[in-house]
Amino acid sequence: MRWKLLRRRFSVSAPRVIVRSHMPWPLRWAAVALALGFSAAAALWAFEFGKDIAGLDSDSQEELVALRKEVGQLRDERQKAQSIANTAESMLKTERVAQERLAQQLRNVESDNLALKADLGFFERLLPAASGEGLAVRALQAELKAPGQLRYQMLLMQSGKTQAEFTGRYELVVTGQLEGRPWIMAAAQGAQPIKVQQYARVEGMVEYPAAAVVKAVQVKVLDSKGSVRASHTVKL
8 A cells, every 4th residue: 555655656647746935025025125226226327327418417517606606796795785884874873973063063153142142232232431540330231030030240341551450349239119118128149359450241140029129220349448439320
């Protein structure tokens, strides 16, 4: 029986056997990936080779260089424009400051001009020069600034070519009415010292009762001995 089985297995009528080599699936996937990678590399090489043949890559490089150059020029122009703008802004600020200074100087000049006009008007209202030599009150002005306040200014002059400096004092007296009665008041500050070489301008403020009505202002100039050397009265 064994002999028949052996003969049948090794004879022509024996059953066919297919031999297959078994490969693990990771190796299969690796082989597939390697093949795909090789194909992709070959395609990329073909693409680059085609660009070199057609000259596309050199054109792109030249265009890139041109674009970079243009960007550099635009940056330089932008910096120049920014510098010009900063300079213009600085000049504008300087001009504004100069205009403000000029405006302030103009206001100062106008104020000085008004003061000079006031002085000119004061001198124009001087009384005619008295004959002879000596000290004289050439002008006296009094102005009510507010109830209880009186502003005065006067000019003292010495006539003659060889007059020594006068040293003395002056007193101011205000007269008028208070509560329907005659009223007289000397300046609260009392006698004020004064020196006159050729001329001296004096001004100040006098305070008096607000209810009083001022009618006249009188100034007396006294020497060091108390003698009256000059006097003048102005009515309001």
